Amino acid sequence: MNSRNRSLLISSAVAGLVCGVALTQQQVKAATENPVASSEKVVEVQAPGSKTEADTSINDTNGLTDADANSSNSASGNEENSSTNESTEVDKNVTNSQSTKAKQQVSTKAGQGSEVIDQGTWGTSKWEYTREGDDYVLHLHEGTLGSPSDISDENCRVGVGVLQLNENFRNQLTKINIDPGVIANECSNGLFYGLTKLTSIEGLENLDTSKVYSMYSMFKDCSSLTKIDLSHFNTSIVFEYSEMFRGCTNLVSIDLSNFSTPPELGGPSTIDMFDNCISLTDLKLGALISGDAFEMFANCTSLTSLDLSKFIMPTGMTTGMFKNCSKLNHLIIGPNYTSLINTKLPIPPVGTVIPGTNKKVAAPYWVATEGYQKGQLYTSEELVSLEGRDQVTIYDWVSTDQTAKESTENKAVTRLISIHLPNGGLQNVPQSAIISRKVYTYEDGSVDYGDWTTAQWDAYEVPVFSGYKPSSKEIPAQAVTGTTVDQTVDIYYTPAKQVVTIQYLDKGKIVGTQQVSGEIGEKIKPNYEVPDGYVAVCPPSTITVNKSGNQIVKVNVKHQLVQTSELKTLTRTINLHLPNNSDQVYSQIATITRLVTEDKVTGQKTYSAWKTAKWDRFEVPKFAGYTATSAVIAAKTVTSTSKNEVIDIYYTANK
Numbered sequence: 001m002n003s004r005n006r007s008l009l010i011s012s013a014v015a016g017l018v019c020g021v022a023l024t025q026q027q028v029k030a031a032t033e034n035p036v037a038s039s040e041k042v043v044e045v046q047a048p049g050s051k052t053e054a055d056t057s058i059n060d061t062n063g064l065t066d067a068d069a070n071s072s073n074s075a076s077g078n079e080e081n082s083s084t085n086e087s088t089e090v091d092k093n094v095t096n097s098q099s100t101k102a103k104q105q106v107s108t109k110a111g112q113g114s115e116v117i118d119q120g121t122w123g124t125s126k127w128e129y130t131r132e133g134d135d136y137v138l139h140l141h142e143g144t145l146g147s148p149s150d151i152s153d154e155n156c157r158v159g160v161g162v163l164q165l166n167e168n169f170r171n172q173l174t175k176i177n178i179d180p181g182v183i184a185n186e187c188s189n190g191l192f193y194g195l196t197k198l199t200s201i202e203g204l205e206n207l208d209t210s211k212v213y214s215m216y217s218m219f220k221d222c223s224s225l226t227k228i229d230l231s232h233f234n235t236s237i238v239f240e241y242s243e244m245f246r247g248c249t250n251l252v253s254i255d256l257s258n259f260s261t262p263p264e265l266g267g268p269s270t271i272d273m274f275d276n277c278i279s280l281t282d283l284k285l286g287a288l289i290s291g292d293a294f295e296m297f298a299n300c301t302s303l304t305s306l307d308l309s310k311f312i313m314p315t316g317m318t319t320g321m322f323k324n325c326s327k328l329n330h331l332i333i334g335p336n337y338t339s340l341i342n343t344k345l346p347i348p349p350v351g352t353v354i355p356g357t358n359k360k361v362a363a364p365y366w367v368a369t370e371g372y373q374k375g376q377l378y379t380s381e382e383l384v385s386l387e388g389r390d391q392v393t394i395y396d397w398v399s400t401d402q403t404a405k406e407s408t409e410n411k412a413v414t415r416l417i418s419i420h421l422p423n424g425g426l427q428n429v430p431q432s433a434i435i436s437r438k439v440y441t442y443e444d445g446s447v448d449y450g451d452w453t454t455a456q457w458d459a460y461e462v463p464v465f466s467g468y469k470p471s472s473k474e475i476p477a478q479a480v481t482g483t484t485v486d487q488t489v490d491i492y493y494t495p496a497k498q499v500v501t502i503q504y505l506d507k508g509k510i511v512g513t514q515q516v517s518g519e520i521g522e523k524i525k526p527n528y529e530v531p532d533g534y535v536a537v538c539p540p541s542t543i544t545v546n547k548s549g550n551q552i553v554k555v556n557v558k559h560q561l562v563q564t565s566e567l568k569t570l571t572r573t574i575n576l577h578l579p580n581n582s583d584q585v586y587s588q589i590a591t592i593t594r595l596v597t598e599d600k601v602t603g604q605k606t607y608s609a610w611k612t613a614k615w616d617r618f619e620v621p622k623f624a625g626y627t628a629t630s631a632v633i634a635a636k637t638v639t640s641t642s643k644n645e646v647i648d649i650y651y652t653a654n655k
Contacts, residue, residue, distance in 0.1 A: 114130050114131070116130050117130060118166050122145055122165060123145045123185065125140055125143030125146075126141045135175050136168075136175070137174070137177060138173055138176045141179045142180065142181030142182060144183040145161070145182065145183065145184055145185045148160055148187060158189070158193060158216075158217050159189025159191075159216060159217060160193055161190050161193060162176070162191065162195070163194045169195055170196060170197075172197060173198055174224075176192070176200075176202070177202045178204060178207050180206045181208075182203075183208040183211065187214050188209070188214060189218070190217040193217050193221060194221050195222050196223050197224055198225055208234070211237070212238055213238055215241055216243060217242070217246065220244070220245070223249045227252060228245075228248075229253075232258065233258060235259045236261075237262075238268060239269070241270045242271040242272055243275065245273060245274050246273070248277050249277070250279050251279060252282060253280075254277075254284070255284045256286055256288070258286055259286040259287070260288065261289040263289070267289050267291025267316055268289060268290065268291060269292045270293045271294045274296060275298045276298070277299070277303075278300070279302050280300050283303065283307075287310040290313050290316065293317070293318045294318070295319070296318075298321075299324045299325075300325050303325055304327045304328060305328075305329075308331065311336070313337045313338055313340065318342065318343050318384075321344070324346075325346055329354050329355065330396050331394070331395045331396075332393070332395075334391075334393075335389050335391060337389070340385060341384075341385060345380040345384055347364050347366065347380050348397075349361065353448045354397060354399055357399075358440060359400065359401055360442075361397050363398045365397075366397060367395065367396060368394070368395055371389075372393040377398060403443055404448075405441045405442075406440055407438075407441070409437050409439050411434070412433070413455075413485070414431065415430070415433075415457045415486070415487050415489060416486075416488045417429040417431065417488075418489070420492045421493070422467075422468045427463075431460070433456060433457055433480040435453050436452070437449055438450030452481060454480060456477055456478065458477055459474060460474065461474050462491055465493060466549045467495060467498055467520045470492070471490075472489075495520055497517045497518065498517060498519065498545050498547065498549060499516075499517050500516050500518070500551045500553060501515050501551070502516065502554075503552055503555065504531055504555050504557045505555065511534065512534075512557075514526075516543070517545075518545040519545060520545055521544065522545045523542045523545075524543050532600070533600035534557035534558065534560060535558060535560045536556070538556070559599050561597055561598070561599060563596065564595075566594050567593055568591070568592050569590070570590050570643070571588065572587070572588040572615045572644070572647065573588075573645070574647050576621065576649045579626045586618065588616060588618070590613035591613055594607055596608075612639050614638060615636045615645075617634055618633040619632055620633065623651060629651075629652075
């Protein structure tokens with residue numbers, strides 16, 4: 001096991017031990033609480049993949065007995081006992097982050113331009129995840145934040161804080177808003193770890209860190225953050241800062257001026273604290289005591305100046321503390337910065353230009369420009385291991401002011417926009433941007449160059465041709481730097497779908513429209529959608545699409561007329577009252593008709609005249625010895641004014 005992993009293991013074990021002891025106390029108190037009061041205790045729900053507090057206690061104490069845990073707890077001091085008791089009280093009301101599947105998913109408007117995506121409670125702090133324009137925002141409200149969930153990262157254990165609340169935070173969350181009254185968890189390992197799209201944290205000054213003992217990996221891999229002001233942080237009991245800002249590759253400024261450590265806590269670990277902060281140029285450190293500082297500033301390749309005047313560095317592992325800090329040429333060191341070894345403090349080759357100046361390195365040494373042994377030269381190892389420094393001292397690379405002839409070099413970088421016109425022609429639009437840099441020619445013939453300035457190719461709006469679609473509507477503006485090369489952008493046109501509007505006209509009045517589409521010159525056969533109640537009058541069988549962009553085809557329509565027949569039935573009933581006192585009934589049916597014409601647009605109906613029908617002549621049956629009241633019932637024409645008739649025939653005996 002190498003020294004770095006050994007130190008990280010020790011730091012993690014210490015943090016885990018404290019977490020485990022605190023949980024053991026909470027469990028003991030819970031076991032002795034009044035049963036009624038205990039029944040009101042809220043169960044804490046862990047996020048997916050996280051361990052319960054009981055699991056953490058068991059694993060992190062590495063099998064310690066209760067007696068061992070109590071012994072460790074009593075040795076931790078009154079501050080830790082107080083912190084643990086407060087944690088126990090908070091535990092009565094805590095509900096941790098719920099799993100992604102168990103969370104209430106909502107999609108409602110939370111206000112003008114704000115949409116709630118997710119929400120829940122972490123610890124006792126309620127939170128909402130919203131979309132506000134282009135930003136995805138996490139709002140943390142008053143209460144104590146929940147505990148981290150452990151995951152594996154680079155063969156080590158790392159805490160995951162807000163990332164456990166929603167799986168989309170890693171590549172989506174851009175902003176965090178912290179309300180007054182938000183209290184950081186005692187163990188804030190990885191509180192903002194892995195939020196790669198996070199660009200700002202508003203209300204960071206509201207976060208109460210007075211009870212936090214570990215900030216391990218707190219901002220690790222927040223690769224989109226550019227500035228962090230932690231001057232309001234209370235770090236009075238923090239003993240773990242390892243990897244706190246590791247991988248914050250775009251972080252330019254960090255203010256830790258209020259960070260301090262009481263001497264009784266010894267030296268907190270600062271292993272890899274700023275590792276790979278490759279953009280960091282402005283770092284303010286307070287009266288921070290450091291124990292192990294393995295690769296603390298490693299790969300801070302933009303850092304040119306570092307003020308360690310308040311930094312307290314007792315004996316500890318400092319291997320690679322300044323590894324790859326290739327531009328670090330100005331150091332301010334105080335009397336409490338004691339002997340260090342193997343820090344890999346850089347000194348570049350003679351002749352190297354010192355960043356931000358016209359000076360060059362004259363010798364591979366540091367020089368005390370102010371303070372202890374002013375004017376004395378040191379190698380890098382001599383400087384960091386120097387003993388007896390009794391005052392704040394400034395050290396710089398040994399340099400020389402060479403007389404240099406300054407000139408300016410200009411470079412034109414061109415973007416050629418080639419527009420391939422619909423008619424086959426070609427139109428070229430050149431865009432030129434001029435950038436420049438300083439050139440320093442020294443007396444010895446050597447030449448140094450300053451940084452190229454930047455310029456811009458403006459956005460270009462592509463010409464519009466009716467009936468055609470360009471491959472791009474706009475060519476965006478583009479920054480031009482020293483690495484930008486000439487380029488050509490080709491724009492091509494393809495026939496665009498044209499919309500043809502069909503207007504349906506009833507005596508010149510538009511009663512309906514329909515839209516069809518096709519390419520210029522295309523003959524399309526429309527499926528006419530004539531308005532209800534109308535029929536088209538000689539519509540064109542095909543439509544040739546033109547390039548006007550507003551083609552209108554007019555189709556005349558007329559009212560649809562539907563004819564039906566109306567029937568009316570009339571009956572003449574003939575009742576024969578026979579001599580034998582029985583009855584016979586004859587029915588004569590006559591049906592008359594007329595035509596009904598309905599206008600399907602207006603619903604109006606027109607009627608033709610009724611046709612006539614006829615009841616036929618009826619011969620009354622004869623019976624010997626009897627005479628009927630009528631021998632014949634005459635035929636009769638039935639009209640629309642006719643009514644049903646009943647005729648009775650009686651028989652009387654002849655005398």
